[in-house]
Amino acid sequence: xxxxxxxxxxxxxxxxxxxxxxxxxxxxxxxxxxxxxxxxxxxxxxxxxxxxxxxxxxxxxxxxxxxxxxxxxxxxxxxxxxxxxxxxxxxxxxxxxxxxxxxxxxxxxxxxxxxxxxxxxxxxxxxxxxxxxxxxxxxxxxxxxxxxxxxx
Amino acid sequence: xxxxxxxxxxxxxxxxxxxxxxxxxxxxxxxxxxxxxxxxxxxxxxxxxxxxxxxxxxxxxxxxxxxxxxxxxxxxxxxxxxxxxxxxxxxxxxxxxxxxxxxxxxxxxxxxxxxxxxxxxxxxxxxxxxxxxxxxxxxxxxxxxxxxxxxxxxxxxxxxxxxxxxxxxxxxxxxxxxxxxxxxxxxxxxxxxxxxxxxxxxxxxxxxxxxxxxxxxxxxxxxxxxxxxxxxxxxxxxxxxxxxxxxxxxxxxxxxxxxxxxxxxxxxxxxxxxxxxxxxxxxxxxxxxxxxxxxxxxxxxxxxxxxxxxxxxxxxxxxxxxxxxxxxxxxxxxxxxxxxxxxxxxxxxxxxxxxxxxxxxxxxxxxxxxxxxxxxxxxxxxxxxxxxxxxxxx
Numbered sequence: 001x002x003x004x005x006x007x008x009x010x011x012x013x014x015x016x017x018x019x020x021x022x023x024x025x026x027x028x029x030x031x032x033x034x035x036x037x038x039x040x041x042x043x044x045x046x047x048x049x050x051x052x053x054x055x056x057x058x059x060x061x062x063x064x065x066x067x068x069x070x071x072x073x074x075x076x077x078x079x080x081x082x083x084x085x086x087x088x089x090x091x092x093x094x095x096x097x098x099x100x101x102x103x104x105x106x107x108x109x110x111x112x113x114x115x116x117x118x119x120x121x122x123x124x125x126x127x128x129x130x131x132x133x134x135x136x137x138x139x140x141x142x143x144x145x146x147x148x149x150x151x152x
Numbered sequence: 153x154x155x156x157x158x159x160x161x162x163x164x165x166x167x168x169x170x171x172x173x174x175x176x177x178x179x180x181x182x183x184x185x186x187x188x189x190x191x192x193x194x195x196x197x198x199x200x201x202x203x204x205x206x207x208x209x210x211x212x213x214x215x216x217x218x219x220x221x222x223x224x225x226x227x228x229x230x231x232x233x234x235x236x237x238x239x240x241x242x243x244x245x246x247x248x249x250x251x252x253x254x255x256x257x258x259x260x261x262x263x264x265x266x267x268x269x270x271x272x273x274x275x276x277x278x279x280x281x282x283x284x285x286x287x288x289x290x291x292x293x294x295x296x297x298x299x300x301x302x303x304x305x306x307x308x309x310x311x312x313x314x315x316x317x318x319x320x321x322x323x324x325x326x327x328x329x330x331x332x333x334x335x336x337x338x339x340x341x342x343x344x345x346x347x348x349x350x351x352x353x354x355x356x357x358x359x360x361x362x363x364x365x366x367x368x369x370x371x372x373x374x375x376x377x378x379x380x381x382x383x384x385x386x387x388x389x390x391x392x393x394x395x396x397x398x399x400x401x402x403x404x405x406x407x408x409x410x411x412x413x414x415x416x417x418x419x420x421x422x423x424x425x426x427x428x429x430x431x432x433x434x435x436x437x438x439x440x441x442x443x444x445x446x447x448x449x450x451x452x453x454x455x456x457x458x459x460x461x462x463x464x465x466x467x468x469x470x471x472x473x474x475x476x477x478x479x480x481x482x483x484x485x486x487x488x489x490x491x492x493x494x495x496x497x498x499x500x501x502x503x504x505x506x507x508x509x510x511x512x513x514x515x516x517x518x519x520x521x522x523x524x525x526x527x528x529x530x531x532x533x534x535x536x537x538x539x540x541x542x543x544x545x546x
Contacts, residue, residue, distance in 0.1 A: 014298040017289035048417055049296050055409065074416070075315040078364035079307050087301050092361070095302045097311055097416050107416050109297040109311075120301065125364065130318045146299055 174203025338494025426463025
């Protein structure tokens with residue numbers, strides 16, 4: 001078990017099911033330090049979240065493309081209690097949505113960190129701006145590498 | 153406009169063919185001792201009484217997928233007749249007008265003659281707070297948001313709100329306009345949870361945060377209670393005691409590439425399910441937004457109201473915040489008195505079903521914030537989820 005900054009019981013955090021057949025490849029990518037996007041193996045269209053069929057051409061063929069990990073902040077919030085205990089301990093923290101530089105319609109939910117190994121409640125929320133450029137970093141929680149973001 | 157004119161293109165076949173002829177509800181509360189099934193049966197029984205019908209007259213059932221009480225149990229408790237139509241609609245708050253409209257379609261096509269639709273909910277029930285259920289590991293769409301602390305519905309909508317503030321210029325004052333208008337209506341509605349509690353702009357601005365930029369008063373209430381309506385044909389409605397609230401237009405929508413609540417993953421996330429629903433609703437209607445004198449807009453969170461005002465065409469895209477200025481939503485003098493019972497934020501939050509009963513009361517002339525002789529009355533269900541809407545007429 002890894003230690004998560006600011007969290008006494010990382011096991012109480014909500015984590016993805018790594019056996020989910022649709023998204024397992026994404027999480028395998030984050031574990032290698034890669035931010036992958038699912039692309040259609042036939043027409044090449046990118047899609048997020050991952051799914052079995054391409055909505056553009058109905059192909060079941062899938063390939064995973066490594067992105068350059070650069071994005072900009074699309075929106076952000078600062079949650080306060082009542083929250084699940086493991087998150088209440090961190091509150092107020094930030095959560096952000098980012099849009100990828102390579103395709104701004106591909107977005108990820110994450111958190112803005114002051115440093116790659118920082119906690120999700122360290123950046124002063126008053127300083128967060130929509131449009132700020134960020135880059136992906138990966139934080140290991142239990143057996144999952146979560147994509148989070150730092151300013152660039 | 154001739155009542156019953158059937159334009160068979162684009163769903164117009166349903167126009168004015170059915171009506172809500174009975175409404176019923178339990179008291180609102182917190183920690184009510186009765187089960188959700190019992191509450192459902194009480195509301196349904198009251199609605200049947202209000203319609204001047206007997207339980208054995210009911211042969212259709214239409215309910216939320218999230219209901220804990222099932223059709224067979226409702227039918228056996230309330231003493232309903234032989235049921236020949238039953239159906240469910242999913243997605244929580246988006247389902248309210250959906251279950252009423254599905255019942256109307258069943259009546260109009262002869263699958264049943266008289267149907268009930270309802271919602272019963274207890275805030276402590278497991279199915280009422282799905283965000284607090286901690287599964288071992290997350291699958292599906294939740295895995296893309298919850299690990300990062302976007303856990304509750306308020307967090308999910310707060311992300312869209314911040315974006316609307318940035319992109320459209322929504323302000324906290326706009327959101328306060330919504331909260332204060334609905335509270336004022338609740339203050340004149342004796343059954344509203346917040347009947348006795350006034351709210352000032354200063355209190356709003358100083359309230360504790362729940363998920364910035366949303367504060368306590370941007371959130372709906374949490375309520376135990378049940379509400380039901382009876383739907384029958386326009387022909388039968390004319391022989392019943394209550395003034396019929398005709399179902400003039402009905403629409404549902406799941407827009408393309410929509411994702412429930414966390415709708416951040418398409419080209420234009422601020423264009424929500426309301427937009428497609430509205431296009432169909434107005435296509436099927438003799439009325440257009442400018443003709444609508446009163447509305448009940450789904451308000452689990454205050455920002456859903458300006459987003460819905462845009463989606464349903466009461467103002468241009470991006471102008472929903474400014475539309476709330478100058479008392480627009482306030483009874484009696486506003487251009488569009490909205491959520492005239494207090495809505496989900498100040499009357500009760502029962503997945504928006506109380507909005508449907510208030511929409512019917514406006515047609516009957518029995519609201520405690522009654523608009524003068526409204527020709528029609530709009531009710532919408534959840535924005536941000538697969539949704540539905542009904543336009544009632546006299």
